Amino acid sequence: MSDTRTSLARPPRIVVSGLGVVSPFGAGLKTFWNGVSAGACAIKPATLMETEGFRSRLAAEVPADAMAALPASRRRTRADRMALAAASEALADAELVGADRARAALLVGAVGGGMYEGEAWYWDETRSGQRAAGERALRSILPFSHAETLANRLGVSGPRETLVMACASGAASIAMGADLIRAGVVTAALVGGVDALTRICFMGFNALRLLSPEPCRPFDRDRRGMSVGEAAAFLVLEDADRCRERGARIYARLLGAGTTTDAHHVTAPHPGGEGMIRAIRQALEEARMAPSDIGYVNAHGTGTPQNDGTEALALRSVFGDHGVLVSSSKSLIGHTMAAAGSVEAVATVLALQHGLLPPTANLVNVDPEIPFDCIPGEARPAAVAAALSNSFGFGGQNVTLVFGRGDAQ
């Protein structure tokens, strides 16, 4: 076991040096950015499960041809394959090799695990009344199986964590990975999130009447709910000094993070956005920034009446009316659950790098209660120096990340 003892007299600064994504646009970072920057909507009729009788028959699935191109194995679940492809891309992008890779921490945000295969196995057994084959589904059903697969396949042997904070899981993995670097436990961390579509998730949100019959339209006056999606996204975080020493590219700086809980309700957010406000303020405080330093917010923006309204309240409280540009990536790729925080962090980092802010798709009539420019339809060129990424999970689990441009000092 490694025992790293680093003085905390000057906590390391954290940078993003690698990115990898498998999304409803397909596999790969370039494909993802092409889709995001074009404002394309990847929410389509669901094919992975029977949706007859449900409130919505739509989902943002990773395309079948993209899935088919990912390395397959009988032992790996759909989510494992997505995670492995995205994490491999991030490591290769960062050119993290040798001891730097071996000592890196691995933090995976996950919720569904191998449930897509597990629920099929379980139903097969209970309906037939006979012992079903394929018991390995039991082993991979739990979300920590992703971290096990990634560590073994990619040779990442540092601390290994699985964060299960609902829709904030991917963002939490980024925040906690940064903590490990700041504390001197590691100099690099592979962080991100993954979730494949599952019937249990689709059924659950359907039962809660949170699914939109049409592609979700965050911030729209006529929004009717969320669209479920699936994805995997990973980032390589590094101690800035070590990253420069390696001569690696710096995409962005991770300047701050805030995590809070509402203690209000097991599904609904605090109506005043109290926990969200504290998460945003904490993140800004850690970044030593004022609200006016932030040029763009990649919102949680699910498209449910309640979430968008509450998030707008929180943003108004911190930034004031019209105080910042806001958009929702979920209008493009659906709500990718545990992956959402990391996919949207990647979108935020790329927006800073390219000076192009992702749009909100399907936004026709902006809700008058949401007094922000929500970048409808088309990406907006804007050279912002710093941006927020919000992730607010079921039960009031709030994570806000602050990223700054990689070329800034």
Next chain:
Amino acid sequence: MIQAPTVRALGLLCAGDRGGDGMERSGGRAEVRSLGRPPIRDDRHRRSTRECLLAVQAVEAMLEDGRTTRAAIEGEHTALLYSTAAAYAASNRSFIEGGGGIHFAYTAPAVVPSEVAIEFGVTGPYAIFLGGPPATLRAIWQAAMWLDAGACERALVLVVEIFDECADLYARARRLVGTPLTEVAGCLLLERGRGRLVFESGRGASARRPARGAAAAEFLGCAPLVALDRWRRNGGAPLALTGAWRGEQARLVWRPES
């Protein structure tokens, strides 16, 4: 290394040890020592799963152990960290089978700390780790980092493991878990302390090796708290907690100030 936290209080409900019906079963089911289902005292908990009720009880046991009050842990200066390996398997099974009338929200591991946060008004930094003993050690380390950084003044580390509802499935996964599967719900109250805390983590060790001092039963993620409880009762220094899980091992060592 960071500043070590002090263990201010520990509440531990352990089946077959302190309460619970201590039943053991076999015949197609793994041997399980169950904590049973606590009574529902409040209408707000009418939908709560067994693991949620046990978590609330564990926090109450911790308050009693520390001779402190609910008011002392309420608010944004208290962090809440939760660790489990298996405590949501029962609710997911119930939802998939469709016969339990379980609310979708209760299939999420996050509902356990969420119920605790609501019950005790805890609104500070928050994290949920999934895995075996290393995940619990990581939760303690994260709590220590938040305390060290001033992100909170105290931290609750909550761990719950239940097995009874899925005993037949665990019997089919004997390679992965030890026996008897012993249900535990525990809550640790940490505050800023003296000395240094060292966290070590790496690959190796068998999947089933339990935390030191806790080999007589399988506690999964609760093993470090069981070991800590024994250390508090029996003494011995310095405190070191170890844990292994599916190819990963971790260790936390409290070092006195030199």
